[in-house]
Amino acid sequence: MGKRIYVTYCSGKKDDSLRGTGKRVTPDKLYTSERIQRFIKKCKEKGVEWAIFSDKYGIVFPDDEIAWYDKHPSKVKPEEFKFLVNNFIERLSGYDEIWFYYNPGRFHELYRRLIEEVKSRGLNVKLFSHLT
Numbered sequence: 001m002g003k004r005i006y007v008t009y010c011s012g013k014k015d016d017s018l019r020g021t022g023k024r025v026t027p028d029k030l031y032t033s034e035r036i037q038r039f040i041k042k043c044k045e046k047g048v049e050w051a052i053f054s055d056k057y058g059i060v061f062p063d064d065e066i067a068w069y070d071k072h073p074s075k076v077k078p079e080e081f082k083f084l085v086n087n088f089i090e091r092l093s094g095y096d097e098i099w100f101y102y103n104p105g106r107f108h109e110l111y112r113r114l115i116e117e118v119k120s121r122g123l124n125v126k127l128f129s130h131l132t
Contacts, residue, residue: 002096005049007059008039009102009111014068024065027052039101042131051091053100055110058087073110081110085117092118098125 011033018025028040031052040062043050052060056071076084092098100115115125 003049003094004097004099005051005092005095006039006043006099006101007051007053007092008036008100009073009108010052010054010060011036012070012072016068018068020068022067024067026062026065027054027060028062030066030068035103038131049095053084053088053111053114055084058084059091061091073108076110081113085114085121088114088118089121089123092123096124098123100125100127101131102127102129104129 011031013033013036014030015025015032018030027036031037036052040050050062054060054066054069054071055073055076056069057064057066060066100111102111115127119125
């Protein structure tokens with residue numbers, strides 16, 4: 001089996017104590033949404049590699065530190081989308097399989113477009129919607 005990573009998209013729910021401080025923290029400390037916290041917990045339990053896709057920063061690995069931000073996927077401009085696609089490819093091209101966890105009821109069009117684009121450029125991305 002090749003190299004595999006699990007990824008999910010960011011959330012508007014973040015640690016508000018970090019808002020406006022410029023302090024940089026790892027994604028497990030920044031993102032407070034239940035979906036992301038469950039995702040991270042399951043990945044840690046299984047001992048698998050994981051990352052968060054941020055609408056601002058692109059791929060954020062567990063040891064990466066980022067500052068609090070407020071960027072809704074609907075506010076991503078075309079040039080920013082291009083950056084996000086290139087960042088996704090650069091940071092994840094070393095993986096044979098990229099498993100992208102999502103909530104089918106709350107899956108923004110930006111993430112659909114992103115996945116279509118990176119798949120068309122040769123990345124093997126598979127969607128899944130249950131942590132089991």
